[in-house]
Amino acid sequence: MDGMIVEKVGRTTSIRQGVVVAQMVGFEPCLYSINALAGGKSLVYFDSPFILVGAPGQPKFSEPGDSGSLVSILENGQRHAAGLLYAGNGEGYTFVLPIEPILSNLQVSLVSGHNL
Numbered sequence: 001m002d003g004m005i006v007e008k009v010g011r012t013t014s015i016r017q018g019v020v021v022a023q024m025v026g027f028e029p030c031l032y033s034i035n036a037l038a039g040g041k042s043l044v045y046f047d048s049p050f051i052l053v054g055a056p057g058q059p060k061f062s063e064p065g066d067s068g069s070l071v072s073i074l075e076n077g078q079r080h081a082a083g084l085l086y087a088g089n090g091e092g093y094t095f096v097l098p099i100e101p102i103l104s105n106l107q108v109s110l111v112s113g114h115n116l
Helices: 099-105
Strands: 006-009 014-023 027-035 040-047 050-054 069-073 080-087 094-098
Touching: 027 080, 040 094, 080 099, 094 099
Parallel strands: none
Antiparallel strands: 006 014, 006 069, 014 050, 027 040, 050 094, 069 080, 080 094
16 A cells, blocks of 8 residues: 555665555556676566555665565564565655465465564
């Protein structure tokens, strides 16, 4: 939901909090490197991503290298997976895919309670 506070642990930025700005409607294009050594790029489309910014008083929510980070929300004292970070831009916006369609399409589920 718009205004919701989320958190992620990224490879580059470690723990950061962010705020959901909106969810896009439809497919959002994203230019991806398909062969970093050869410099190849391809345009891919992601369905209805969320747009996030850094929480007030904090730096940007993500930086290059944070892609793939699990984005979570804290609800009733429990942390819940909300999405996967897949891109950011130079203007401070981060793009996150909702987790449910990803899990459903891969026919997998998340397991909790490890490393307690």
